[in-house]
Amino acid sequence: MSSHKRSARAKRVAEFKSQLTDSLGYDMWDEAEERERIMESRNSAKLSKKMCTSKNRYATEGEALEVARECAEHGSPALRVYECPLCGGWHLTSKKA
Numbered sequence: 001m002s003s004h005k006r007s008a009r010a011k012r013v014a015e016f017k018s019q020l021t022d023s024l025g026y027d028m029w030d031e032a033e034e035r036e037r038i039m040e041s042r043n044s045a046k047l048s049k050k051m052c053t054s055k056n057r058y059a060t061e062g063e064a065l066e067v068a069r070e071c072a073e074h075g076s077p078a079l080r081v082y083e084c085p086l087c088g089g090w091h092l093t094s095k096k097a
């Protein structure tokens with residue numbers, strides 16, 4: 001049922017969109033969508049920098065755990081290791097899950 005609802009809504013949006021396009025002479029929706037897309041990619045770039053590219057990368061969980069253990073020995077707060085969904089490597093974080 002939800003797929004029917006979705007397509008009905010999509011049809012209404014498409015109709016509204018074509019009216020807007022006709023009356024304004026340009027497609028306002030594409031502009032809004034483009035802006036949204038840019039915002040999203042900016043956010044994900046920021047996120048990937050935070051969780052991936054700005055961090056040291058370890059090839060294996062064992063390697064990451066080893067570094068976390070060494071840091072703990074030097075008095076760092078406990079680090080957690082996590083497998084990165086972006087690069088497939090392992091990173092360390094001081095944040096709790």
Ligand SMILES: [Zn+2]
Pocket residue numbers: 051052053057084085086087088089091
């Ligand atoms: Zn990563």
